[in-house]
Amino acid sequence: MSSRHPLLIAAAAAGTAALLALTGCSSADSPSSGSSSGPVTITFWHEMAGPAATELTDLVDQFNKQEKGKITVKASFQGTYADVQTKYTASVQSGSTPDLLMMNDVSTGFMVDSKQTTPLSTFTAKDSSFDENTFPSVVRKYYAASSGGLAAMPFSVSQPVLYLNKSLVKKAGLDASKPPTTLTELATWASKIHSSTGAYGMTMNMSDSWMLEELSASGGQDFCTPDNGRGSDRVTGIDMTSGTQVAFLRELQALFTAGTALNPGTDPNVMTSSFASNKVGMMLTSTGAYTTADPTKKTSVVSSFPTTSTSTDAGAVVGGNALWISGKNHSDAQQNAAYAFASFLHSPEVQAEWANATGYLASNTDAADTTVGKKSLADPNVAAMYKQLSDTPASQAAAGCRTGAFPTVRATVIGAFNKIVEGADVTSSMKAAETKSAEQIAAYNTAAQ
Amino acid sequence: MRRSARSRIRATLLYAWLCAAVLVVCFPLYYIFVGALTPTAWLNRGLEGLIPIHLTLDNVIRATEVMPLGRQFLNSLAVTFAQTVLQVSIGIAAAYALVFCRLRGTRALFLVLLSSMMIPAETTLIANYLTVSSWHLIDTVPVVFLPFMASALTIFLFRQAFLSFPGELREAALLDGSGHLRFLFAMLLPITRPTLISVTLVSATAAWNGFFWPLLVTNSPENRTIQVGIAQLSSAEVNDVGVVLAGAAMVTLPVLLLVLLAQRFLAGGITAGALK
Numbered sequence: 001m002s003s004r005h006p007l008l009i010a011a012a013a014a015g016t017a018a019l020l021a022l023t024g025c026s027s028a029d030s031p032s033s034g035s036s037s038g039p040v041t042i043t044f045w046h047e048m049a050g051p052a053a054t055e056l057t058d059l060v061d062q063f064n065k066q067e068k069g070k071i072t073v074k075a076s077f078q079g080t081y082a083d084v085q086t087k088y089t090a091s092v093q094s095g096s097t098p099d100l101l102m103m104n105d106v107s108t109g110f111m112v113d114s115k116q117t118t119p120l121s122t123f124t125a126k127d128s129s130f131d132e133n134t135f136p137s138v139v140r141k142y143y144a145a146s147s148g149g150l151a152a153m154p155f156s157v158s159q160p161v162l163y164l165n166k167s168l169v170k171k172a173g174l175d176a177s178k179p180p181t182t183l184t185e186l187a188t189w190a191s192k193i194h195s196s197t198g199a200y201g202m203t204m205n206m207s208d209s210w211m212l213e214e215l216s217a218s219g220g221q222d223f224c225t226p227d228n229g230r231g232s233d234r235v236t237g238i239d240m241t242s243g244t245q246v247a248f249l250r251e252l253q254a255l256f257t258a259g260t261a262l263n264p265g266t267d268p269n270v271m272t273s274s275f276a277s278n279k280v281g282m283m284l285t286s287t288g289a290y291t292t293a294d295p296t297k298k299t300s301v302v303s304s305f306p307t308t309s310t311s312t313d314a315g316a317v318v319g320g321n322a323l324w325i326s327g328k329n330h331s332d333a334q335q336n337a338a339y340a341f342a343s344f345l346h347s348p349e350v351q352a353e354w355a356n357a358t359g360y361l362a363s364n365t366d367a368a369d370t371t372v373g374k375k376s377l378a379d380p381n382v383a384a385m386y387k388q389l390s391d392t393p394a395s396q397a398a399a400g401c402r403t404g405a406f407p408t409v410r411a412t413v414i415g416a417f418n419k420i421v422e423g424a425d426v427t428s429s430m431k432a433a434e435t436k437s438a439e440q441i442a443a444y445n446t447a448a449q
Numbered sequence: 450m451r452r453s454a455r456s457r458i459r460a461t462l463l464y465a466w467l468c469a470a471v472l473v474v475c476f477p478l479y480y481i482f483v484g485a486l487t488p489t490a491w492l493n494r495g496l497e498g499l500i501p502i503h504l505t506l507d508n509v510i511r512a513t514e515v516m517p518l519g520r521q522f523l524n525s526l527a528v529t530f531a532q533t534v535l536q537v538s539i540g541i542a543a544a545y546a547l548v549f550c551r552l553r554g555t556r557a558l559f560l561v562l563l564s565s566m567m568i569p570a571e572t573t574l575i576a577n578y579l580t581v582s583s584w585h586l587i588d589t590v591p592v593v594f595l596p597f598m599a600s601a602l603t604i605f606l607f608r609q610a611f612l613s614f615p616g617e618l619r620e621a622a623l624l625d626g627s628g629h630l631r632f633l634f635a636m637l638l639p640i641t642r643p644t645l646i647s648v649t650l651v652s653a654t655a656a657w658n659g660f661f662w663p664l665l666v667t668n669s670p671e672n673r674t675i676q677v678g679i680a681q682l683s684s685a686e687v688n689d690v691g692v693v694l695a696g697a698a699m700v701t702l703p704v705l706l707l708v709l710l711a712q713r714f715l716a717g718g719i720t721a722g723a724l725k
Binding site: 043045048049050051053074078094 | 515574575578579582583587661664665668669670677680681682683684689693
């Protein structure tokens with residue numbers, strides 16, 4: 001046997017491969033890059049799915065029509081926020097970041113650390129029509145750049161609120177027009193609902209530690225040290241064992257171990273659908289869940305997120321997403337076009353439309369004066385959401401933590417909380433979570449520097 | 450008499466159990482296909498909405514309006530076809546060389562191939578991305594299947610099948626003057642046909658179901674596969690169940706047909722190599 005034959009086979013295989021690669025498909029149209037003189041095309045990555053995706057596509061089309069011949073926005077869906085973080089990391093390394101990127105609230109630390117973006121304040125400083133006061137103050141604080149002004153353009157805003165099931169509350173002999181305002185009152189209500197109706201008294205989002213961060217903030221307590229990452233130093237650890245936090249964790253533990261509270265696991269859909277089908281009396285979750293929790297907008301009462309202390313710093317942290325303009329490897333024309341599109345998305349009319357279609361809150365306070373905005377605010381539940389947002393103080397606690405290590409830390413803290421609701425000791429479980437989080441944050445900080 | 454009564458009871462119980470099992474397995478499929486054709490308003494009413502009396506194509510039409518699902522369906526077909534054919538032909542060629550060509554160091558080579566199976570795909574993701582990105586292939590259709598042209602698992606399965614091929618038959622063929630290609634196509638592949646078919650099916654299903662890589666390397670909707678397309682139909686907070694199910698039905702249908710047509714080979718493929 002000669003060695004000719006294996007070679008022949010290899011050649012044949014390679015030949016087939018090449019042939020198939022050619023016939024397989026050849027529809028690669030290269031994306032046109034924007035030059036400084038002619039029309040500019042910018043790429044925009046987002047994570048919106050379902051009805052929000054349809055609305056966003058409409059807004060992009062509207063902008064492209066308005067800017068015909070000058071700017072074309074090519075929007076593309078990139079999966080979940082976690083998927084995008086992976087993809088963005090890869091695109092940073094290969095120098096192919098999008099001109100404009102939508103990223104969620106907790107990725108703010110990661111985006112700042114990536115050092116790929118131009119702070120929004122660079123553009124707003126040159127834009128006389130821009131008014132910083134159109135943002136709710138807590139939103140402005142959340143996306144504040146260390147150099148002053150904003151780091152990114154806030155787009156969608158949400159906040160946690162308390163949902164009450166009207167019929168179950170009534171059955172328990174309680175008055176939904178005077179909802180509980182503190183977590184202790186909420187616990188009393190939950191027990192009453194549970195004992196008199198047999199339904200669960202309350203439930204809350206437990207897909208990650210978000211609710212616990214909110215309950216800390218609504219007690220005026222920082223979640224991260226030092227200074228929630230809002231000072232000059234990077235976050236090095238988390239705090240979950242202050243007096244306020246241990247007190248509310250004990251209260252929640254009592255509700256869960258007594259069977260008064262429903263543990264929805266990691267799927268928020270379980271939580272909203274049990275609320276919508278009258279299995280739970282009260283629910284703590286995002287304003288964004290309103291349309292699924294109460295499709296008819298008549299069976300529930302939305303009320304302010306409960307406080308866990310009387311501190312004047314107490315307030316709920318905002319969620320949602322913001323638009324980041326890429327700087328590195330992007331021409332001035334592209335960056336300006338990205339800013340033009342971001343400003344368009346911030347306009348009162350667009351914000352009112354967006355809030356109405358998606359269930360997010362408008363990030364422009366002027367949206368309330370538009371026709372669409374006035375119509376939405378006619379619903380007392382929506383009005384309650386906006387009242388909470390404007391009442392939230394721009395305190396350090398309510399601004400929330402900023403660290404790029406958020407995804408790993410959240411998993412650690414919710415893991416500890418899952419043990420607590422099964423009866424584990426509050427202080428020691430959270431102490432262990434603090435130690436582990438500090439290690440995770442240290443690992444991130446080393447990598448990010 | 451008593452014996453037959455008992456066996457009749459046993460048969461009845463068995464059939465009752467089988468019916469229950471069929472129900473459990475088939476209900477999700479029923480839900481997908483009936484849900485795809487039922488307006489969301491009815492689906493939200495629970496079980497009564499699943500009686501197939503309000504059938505309409507609305508959901509499917511709306512799903513295709515949100516995303517170019519038709520185009521993405523064709524992309525998925527092209528990707529699946531190319532990836533499967535490449536994996537299988539390269540798998541056959543490599544396994545043939547490993548088993549029959551008496552090359553030096555095949556054992557070590559085989560171990561190297563196997564070790565590539567033990568590296569989680571997630572760890573090579575970014576490296577692969579950077580490679581294809583430097584070749585300027587991002588956002589094209591071929592890049593979706595390019596890194597999966599060869600698969601260690603396919604080579605392994607073919608190798609195991611080829612090893613069980615009787616040596617006498619091969620010698621007889623060689624004595625009769627058959628070359629490598631003739632032996633391969635006239636004897637080896639026909640005899641290992643069950644492996645060939647099951648490996649093809651496993652490769653094709655994996656190619657069709659790919660999600661994260663296609664999502665990572667494509668940007669424009671018209672270059673994406675259908676799995677990525679339907680991901681955008683569903684959102685965590687607000688769902689239009691009917692539209693999501695319409696997308697799910699489009700994705701499930703081809704795999705379902707493939708599995709139904711070739712299920713006896715598929716089961717063989719899963720245990721192939723298990724008894725070696």
